Amino acid sequence: MNRFIAFVKKEFFHILRDRRMLLILFGLPLVQVLLFGFALTNEIKNARIAILDNDKSQHSQQITAKLLASGYFQLRENLRSNTDIERAFRRGLIKLAVVFPAGFTADFEHGRNAQIQLLADATEQNTAISLTNYASAIIRDYTTDLNPTSQPPMVIDVRSRMVFNPELKGAFVFVPGVMAMVLLLVSALMTSVTIARERETGTLEVLMVSPLSQGQILLGKVVPYLLLSFLNGCIIIALGVFALNVPLNGSLALLLAETLLFIFLALSIGIFISSVVETQLVAMFASLMAMLLPTIFLSGFIFPIESMPKPLQIVSNIIPAKYFIAIVKGIMIKGAGLRYLWQPTLVLVGMSLFFTVLSLRNLKPRLS
Amino acid sequence: MDAIIIENVSKSYGEALAVADVSLSIRVGELFGLIGPDGAGKTTLFKILVTLLLPDAGRATVVGRDVVRDYKDLRQRVGYMPGRFSLYPDLSVQENLAFFATVFGTTIRQNYHLIQEIYSQLEPFKNRRAGQLSGGMKQKLALCCALIHKPEVLFLDEPTTGVDAVSRKEFWDMLRKLNERGLTTLVSTPYMDEADRCDRIAFMQTGRVLAVDQPSVITNRFRKPLFAVRAADTYRLIQDLRQAPFTESCYSFGEFLHLTVRSGGVTDLQIGQYLLDKNHRNIEIQPIQPGIEDTFMALMNQPEPTA
Amino acid sequence: MGKAVITNQLTKKFGDFVATNAITFDVEQGEIFGFLGANGAGKTTAMRMLCGLLKPSSGQASVAGFDVYRQSEKIKQNIGYMSQRFSLYEDLTVRENIRFYGGIYGLRRAEIPAKTDQILAKLGIESVANSLVAALPLGWKQKLAFSVALLHEPKIVFLDEPTGGVDPITRRQFWDLIYEAAHQGTTVFVTTHYMDEAEYCNRVSIMVDGRMKALDTPAGLKTAYGVDSMDAVFQILARGTSTK
Numbered sequence: 001m002n003r004f005i006a007f008v009k010k011e012f013f014h015i016l017r018d019r020r021m022l023l024i025l026f027g028l029p030l031v032q033v034l035l036f037g038f039a040l041t042n043e044i045k046n047a048r049i050a051i052l053d054n055d056k057s058q059h060s061q062q063i064t065a066k067l068l069a070s071g072y073f074q075l076r077e078n079l080r081s082n083t084d085i086e087r088a089f090r091r092g093l094i095k096l097a098v099v100f101p102a103g104f105t106a107d108f109e110h111g112r113n114a115q116i117q118l119l120a121d122a123t124e125q126n127t128a129i130s131l132t133n134y135a136s137a138i139i140r141d142y143t144t145d146l147n148p149t150s151q152p153p154m155v156i157d158v159r160s161r162m163v164f165n166p167e168l169k170g171a172f173v174f175v176p177g178v179m180a181m182v183l184l185l186v187s188a189l190m191t192s193v194t195i196a197r198e199r200e201t202g203t204l205e206v207l208m209v210s211p212l213s214q215g216q217i218l219l220g221k222v223v224p225y226l227l228l229s230f231l232n233g234c235i236i237i238a239l240g241v242f243a244l245n246v247p248l249n250g251s252l253a254l255l256l257a258e259t260l261l262f263i264f265l266a267l268s269i270g271i272f273i274s275s276v277v278e279t280q281l282v283a284m285f286a287s288l289m290a291m292l293l294p295t296i297f298l299s300g301f302i303f304p305i306e307s308m309p310k311p312l313q314i315v316s317n318i319i320p321a322k323y324f325i326a327i328v329k330g331i332m333i334k335g336a337g338l339r340y341l342w343q344p345t346l347v348l349v350g351m352s353l354f355f356t357v358l359s360l361r362n363l364k365p366r367l368s
Numbered sequence: 369m370d371a372i373i374i375e376n377v378s379k380s381y382g383e384a385l386a387v388a389d390v391s392l393s394i395r396v397g398e399l400f401g402l403i404g405p406d407g408a409g410k411t412t413l414f415k416i417l418v419t420l421l422l423p424d425a426g427r428a429t430v431v432g433r434d435v436v437r438d439y440k441d442l443r444q445r446v447g448y449m450p451g452r453f454s455l456y457p458d459l460s461v462q463e464n465l466a467f468f469a470t471v472f473g474t475t476i477r478q479n480y481h482l483i484q485e486i487y488s489q490l491e492p493f494k495n496r497r498a499g500q501l502s503g504g505m506k507q508k509l510a511l512c513c514a515l516i517h518k519p520e521v522l523f524l525d526e527p528t529t530g531v532d533a534v535s536r537k538e539f540w541d542m543l544r545k546l547n548e549r550g551l552t553t554l555v556s557t558p559y560m561d562e563a564d565r566c567d568r569i570a571f572m573q574t575g576r577v578l579a580v581d582q583p584s585v586i587t588n589r590f591r592k593p594l595f596a597v598r599a600a601d602t603y604r605l606i607q608d609l610r611q612a613p614f615t616e617s618c619y620s621f622g623e624f625l626h627l628t629v630r631s632g633g634v635t636d637l638q639i640g641q642y643l644l645d646k647n648h649r650n651i652e653i654q655p656i657q658p659g660i661e662d663t664f665m666a667l668m669n670q671p672e673p674t675a
Numbered sequence: 676m677g678k679a680v681i682t683n684q685l686t687k688k689f690g691d692f693v694a695t696n697a698i699t700f701d702v703e704q705g706e707i708f709g710f711l712g713a714n715g716a717g718k719t720t721a722m723r724m725l726c727g728l729l730k731p732s733s734g735q736a737s738v739a740g741f742d743v744y745r746q747s748e749k750i751k752q753n754i755g756y757m758s759q760r761f762s763l764y765e766d767l768t769v770r771e772n773i774r775f776y777g778g779i780y781g782l783r784r785a786e787i788p789a790k791t792d793q794i795l796a797k798l799g800i801e802s803v804a805n806s807l808v809a810a811l812p813l814g815w816k817q818k819l820a821f822s823v824a825l826l827h828e829p830k831i832v833f834l835d836e837p838t839g840g841v842d843p844i845t846r847r848q849f850w851d852l853i854y855e856a857a858h859q860g861t862t863v864f865v866t867t868h869y870m871d872e873a874e875y876c877n878r879v880s881i882m883v884d885g886r887m888k889a890l891d892t893p894a895g896l897k898t899a900y901g902v903d904s905m906d907a908v909f910q911i912l913a914r915g916t917s918t919k
Contacts (some may be wrong), residue, residue, distance in 0.1 A: 018458065
């Protein structure tokens with residue numbers, strides 16, 4: 001026990017004395033969460049739009065006012081003709097143009113097929129889709145507010161309907177993703193790098209030629225990172241809830257338990273990596289290539305899995321973060337319990353067991 | 369019984385044969401030197417003896433324990449200092465020592481008497497990070513860390529490589545003192561001039577042991593006549609001597625050249641005449657006794673036993 | 676024949692720590708100049724200043740006729756440098772390494788193949804011309820690194836512990852190359868931990884705690900200190916400083 005405490009203490013010395021390490025450990029999660037939460041959201045604020053009002057009626061002005069009051073849109077200019085639209089788009093002044101045709105009010109009030117044309121700058125595809133979605137929703141709201149009883153006389157086909165995240169809030173999507181990424185990074189990358197470092201300095205040899213068993217050495221290396229990762233997980237959850245207003249609809253205890261499970265999995269992957277690489281540099285690259293990039297691109301963190309090509313969808317099934325993200329979203333946003341989340345949880349448990357067994361089998365009392 | 373017994377041990381990495389059929393015994397209380405250049409197989413042999421590597425063939429025991437079967441027991445009993453001083457550069461002198469003491473289930477206080485003499489030199493810097501110590505100091509700290517658990521046999525793999533001549537000398541003085549207290553020590557080194565500090569030495573080259581004996585005895589294996597030669601223009605002297613009909617080999621040795629001649633019949637007078645004919649000035653020639661390095665080089669040049 | 680290196684009160688401080696303390700010495704063209712000292716005596720710092728890699732804190736120095744403050748780029752073009760860690764790319768072949776460094780040092784494309792063959796023949800390593808450097812024995816790498824450092828026929832070549840870890844014969848073969856380069860007029864500036872190698876130098880300097888404690892021929896130093904080997908001279912001068 002004494003040995004174990006000495007080992008953990010030593011490991012904390014390493015971490016606390018290495019500024020870069022500290023920065024990665026605690027600066028990174030903070031920056032990531034805030035960066036993804038605030039700056040890189042696919043949420044839209046104050047998008048510049050132009051209005052071409054050929055109707056100049058009360059309705060058209062009220063709809064315009066409602067659009068601008070939403071906070072999503074900001075009026076850049078009022079246009080006079082169709083040619084102005086093209087000019088405005090070309091010069092990149094606006095993201096969206098709203099066109100009220102002449103006779104709009106007449107059609108609208110007589111229940112005919114009244115049309116509003118939404119033109120979006122599709123060079124930014126995602127933004128365009130979001131903008132048209134927002135605008136259509138606001139316009140539809142207007143009609144329902146106006147005639148709560150009657151059928152909406154305006155024909156604007158709004159196909160998309162957002163569940164759970166009606167305003168496409170970015171933080172809801174990114175917080176679980178960042179959590180998965182940071183935990184993987186800290187747990188897997190740090191453990192594999194720190195074990196590789198002992199190998200490089202030759203201290204691992206000395207430890208091996210000591211009464212300590214390989215298992216004890218590993219445990220001593222891993223426990224500090226388990227604690228730190230868990231602390232990190234808590235920080236990210238707190239940041240998400242308090243700074244980014246992500247709801248926590250489900251059980252906090254369950255969320256923490258799942259976080260611990262995921263950390264355990266990440267650590268076992270880290271140990272596995274360290275057992276097959278020789279140097280810190282290789283450990284770093286292996287962790288980044290094998291874990292970070294797939295987590296970013298294939299876990300559904302940034303790109304929806306449904307829109308990936310089939311082969312990549314299949315590959316995404318072996319990405320641990322995919323399951324963790326699903327679990328975190330489930331607990332935080334949907335308020336789901338273990339009854340709904342047992343499947344991804346089971347996958348994580350299975351993966352943990354797999355890598356733990358694999359690492360233990362790689363444990364040899366000797367070099368090479 | 370001998371402290372270390374190595375019987376026909378071989379080890380290769382893929383195609384490369386690192387240790388080729390080595391047999392050696394090191395007596396209890398001996399300060400034994402394994403001498404040879406990089407790539408001679410010294411480190412591999414060390415790793416087999418400290419239970420870090422399995423031999424492909426042969427067997428070895430350390431203090432009566434088999435290095436393969438009894439590795440757990442053995443690890444309590446040996447002190448090992450690998451090639452590069454394996455210290456934690458971001459831990460202080462004291463923290464390094466305390467950590468290794470705890471790992472081996474002891475404390476600095478308990479075994480302080482073992483390291484006192486060496487550690488007292490480090491004590492003024494005990495709060496300095498190990499990474500900021502000079503080479504000589506790192507070497508001393510690493511030695512303390514290897515000694516702190518009172519090992520029965522000490523394995524030091526190239527402890528003096530890259531360390532300046534003064535620190536090297538001090539280090540050997542320390543090893544001699546430890547040895548006088550009865551500690552069996554196996555040291556490897558690429559520096560030939562350190563051979564004289566050992567009780568017995570083994571020459572290693574490309575995985576083989578070329579010779580084993582006391583340093584003073586081993587030089588007797590050098591059979592050909594040897595001369596130290598000096599003249600005003602060293603560069604031209606080497607060229608001319610190498611082309612001389614009587615020359616077996618000619619190498620620089622400090623301020624002299626060491627000339628080995630083919631047969632016993634060649635005298636210093638003949639050599640002198642040859643050099644005079646080549647217009648050399650300030651010629652000095654004297655027959656000398658071979659040293660460790662002469663012997664090693666002569667043994668290296670022998671045709672290898674057929675594999 | 677001018678001086679290859681001239682220094683006057685050359686000093687380098689890192690904060691309060693004086694790594695190199697007002698050293699003054701000259702090195703003749705074509706000389707083999709031994710630069711000795713204990714670990715941490717300031718050798719590496721001094722050498723880096725002379726190679727134009729580090730700006731001195733004070734004092735003057737010129738290398739191959741160029742000022743270390745103002746003409747460090749000129750210096751780099753006129754010196755060769757080989758460190759104990761070599762300078763060769765392990766994952767390139769022998770031929771590729773020579774070609775690469777030939778290009779770096781501004782050799783004309785047409786010259787390189789002839790130069791390459793010349794080096795291979797001199798070192799007797801034609802058989803491994805297309806092998807990766809990583810596969811070569813240490814001694815061969817050292818000799819190749821030295822030859823590469825001489826590719827552009829520099830006026831002076833700096834060797835930082837060039838012979839660590841090799842067998843005594845290979846070590847001497849390396850010194851044969853040094854003698855040959857010096858014989859052809861290249862100045863050789865060399866550090867070493869082997870005291871017998873100090874004897875091979877025309878003159879030897881010994882650094883202690885940032886200062887140059889001695890500078891003379893090996894024979895002169897031995898006479899001055901009344902001992903019979905450079906090792907003994909070194910022990911006398913450097914003693915008591917290794918525990919700083």
